Amino acid sequence: MKSILKQAAFSLTGVLLGSCAFAQSVTDPNYVKPFSGDAAFNTWSIGVNVGMLSTYTPLQNNSRQDFMSPQVALGYGLYIKKQILPSFGIQADYLGGKIEANNSAMRPAPFNNSAYNSVSTSLNYAVSLSGNYTLANINWHYKTTGIQPYFTAGGGFMGYKPVLTPSDGTAKVNFKNTDGGKISEFYVPIGVGFKLNVSKAVNIDLGYQVSFVNSDNLDGYNYSNNNDRFSYAHIGLEFALGSRSKPQLATHNPVNSMRDEYMMDEARLQMAIDAQKAQNDQLRNDLNAAKNEMNASLAKFTADSDGDGVPDFLDKCPGTPAGTKVDGAGCPLPAPVIQKPDVKVYVTEADRKIVKEAIRNLEFDFAKSTIRAHSFPSLNRVADLLKEKNFSLKLAGHTDNVGSNDANMKLSKERAESVKNYLVSQGANASRIEATGYGETQPIASNKTAKGRQQNRRVEFTLF
Structure with missing residues (x-):
């Protein structure tokens, strides 16, 4: 039986160890236990990008713009982002560069000519705060996210300086004659794009942004009385901040973690079933062996x-x-012992007389429990009576009130025990004799006289 229990314990240990080993081997660096909090992810990231700035946008035909020939100029930007949810983050952006265009639109009569050949606007800064919405985490594989399409929208302030080149060949001029030609205005950036997740900490960012300026001053020329707008197409890198062991919240694929969790549970269950089956087979073999052994020994035992x-x-x-x-x-x-029937014996008047005589003749040494010799003959007759008729005897020792209560109680108990010991020494059954001391608590006469005190110094015999 002990071997069976031991094998069962080993089997159970194997199941537990196998489950732990599987749990460690099946998980990957992208695994996060489902429904974990933000602490399990990297939620901060920074990005840098470079691209092309232009007055062209897909929202308006070039012929309707102040300058009909948009040009491409270098732009650059950076941002920092805090991911709040897997699908939403808050992003602070900086953008700089130049915006250029040629061939201003024809002004109406009486001008009927092109006022400026070109414009070059220095975008000193454009800072904004935007919401970044991850539209989907597209999986090319089960375990890692491949592409993240996103959409951004926000608002901010930009500082710029438009410089115009007149068509009559005169020198370039600032659009604004004050503050060194610099202008600061509110703008609204709206963008789309997608990110390629090349590792746990690095994403390639491809995006296109259209910014709506709250004026018609960006190109330094008013033709259609529409607010200006410009676009920025860029490519860049995004770097996750935090522990390298944690995945990004924005790129995390919770479906994969739930799949891993399901696979681990399924594998653990299968391993437990297999281990239980092996344990059952072993137990069956052990039981069959034990049964054969029991059958072989049955004749011996019966x-x-x-x-x-x-x-x-x-x-x-x-x-x-x-x-x-x-x-x-x-x-x-x-052989069974035949018990003799009990014979009931009665206390006779002669028996009581023997006891009274013993009481009357009983004397002790002064303040001691030693019985004086002249008391022995009457006590011997009491012992013979107890042996002959198997009576029970209660001895009660009493004193007068001379001395302390404790001393009197002790002396009365010792005198009763002294009588009992003597009777036992003469062959009486000790189990049928009870000796008790009461001290001075139960006087039968007054302790104020010598005669009364003499009467109170006594040992009472009760025969039954």
């Missing part, structure tokens, strides 16, 4: 050669005659 009901291997008295009653060891039981 053999009873003398037929007394006790198997031979326990029978300490083999060969007991048939019909003999035996004990658990197979040995004959002793």
Whole structure:
């Protein structure tokens, strides 16, 4: 039985260790336990990008713009982003560069000519705060996110300086004649794009942004009385901040984590089933072996050669005659003892007289429990009476009030015990004699006189 329990314990340990080993091997660096909080992810990131700035946007035909020939100029930007949810983050952007265009639109009569050949606007800064919405985490594989399309919208302030080149060949001029030609205005950036997740900490960012300026001053020329706008197409890199062991919240694929969790549970269950099956097979084999062993030993355990009901291997008295009653060891039981009926004995007046005489003759040494010799003959007759009729006797020792209560209580108890010891020494049954001391608590006469005190110094005999 112990071996069976031991094998069961080993099997259970194997299941637990196998489950732990599988849990460690099936997980990957992108795994996060489902429904974990933000602490399990990197939620901060920074990005840098470079691209093309232009007055062209897909929202308006070039012929409707102040300058009909948009040009491409270098732009650059950076941002920092805090991911709030897997699909939403807050992003602070900076953008700089130049915006250029040629061939201003024809002004109406009486001008009917092109006022400026070109414009070059220095975008000193454009800072904004935007919401970044991740539209989807597209999976090219089960475990990692491949592409993240996103959409951004926000608002901010930009500072710029438009410089115009007149068509009559005169020198370039600032659009604004004050503050060194610099202008600061509110603008609204709206963008789309997608990110390629090349590792846990790095994403390639491809995006296109259209910014709506809250004026018609960006190109330094008013033709259609529409607010200006410009676009920025860029490519860049995004770097996750934080522990390299954690995935980005924005790129995390919770479906994969739930899939891993499901696979781990399924594998653990299968391993537990397999281990239980192996354990059951082992237990079945052990039980069959034990059964065969028990069958082989059954004859030995049940053999009873003398037929007394006790198997031979326990029978300490083999060969007991048939019909003999035996004990658990197979040995004959002793013959039953026939109990004699109890004879009821009554206390007679003669018996009481013997006891009274013993009380009357009983004397002790002064303040001691030593019995004086002249009391022995009457006590001997009481001992003979107790032996002959198997009476019970109660001895109660008493004193007068001379001395302390404790001393009197002790002396009365010792005198009663002294009488008992003497009777036992003469052959009386000690179990039928009770000796008790009461001290001065139960006087039968006044302690104020010598005679009364003498009467109170006594040992009472009660025969029954």
